[in-house]
Amino acid sequence: MSNDAVIDQLNEILKHEWTGVAQYSQASFIIEGQWREVFAEKFQGDAKESFKHAQLIGDKIVSLGGVPVAQRNDIKQSRDLTEVLQNSLAFESKAVEMYEKALDLAEGNRPLVIFLEDILLEEQEGVEEYTKLLRDTQASEQEASQRSAG
Ligand SMILES: [Fe+2]
Numbered sequence: 001m002s003n004d005a006v007i008d009q010l011n012e013i014l015k016h017e018w019t020g021v022a023q024y025s026q027a028s029f030i031i032e033g034q035w036r037e038v039f040a041e042k043f044q045g046d047a048k049e050s051f052k053h054a055q056l057i058g059d060k061i062v063s064l065g066g067v068p069v070a071q072r073n074d075i076k077q078s079r080d081l082t083e084v085l086q087n088s089l090a091f092e093s094k095a096v097e098m099y100e101k102a103l104d105l106a107e108g109n110r111p112l113v114i115f116l117e118d119i120l121l122e123e124q125e126g127v128e129e130y131t132k133l134l135r136d137t138q139a140s141e142q143e144a145s146q147r148s149a150g
Helices: 003-030 036-063 081-105 110-149
Strands: none
Touching: 003 036, 003 081, 036 081, 036 110, 081 110
């Protein structure tokens, strides 16, 4: 395992987690209407999860002898709830991909593998959660169109 390659990938992950802190916080700030009651808190929770992951990854980068980045990528934002859910699913899916790549690089370092696997599980939960939320949306749209057609 090359330490530099792992540190580089962890820094890419850290950037992504900082992006999550900003993107989910922004989503929780701007959501209005009846769904605000449900989703403002949900998005805040996801922002906190990204921050928790950022803390874990930042600490690990220093442990491995690297310097954690303070930059983030551009965020995606929308006032359309379905679009926000789609952006969230894309965000979580990218996180899964990034942790899987880090796991490939960490091969042979058992503690690092376990550390990354624990976070990967939470990212996968995010993918599954947003997939289900979007499935419900599409299902109810289909139902509505079937009702009006029948
Ligand atoms: Fe994360």
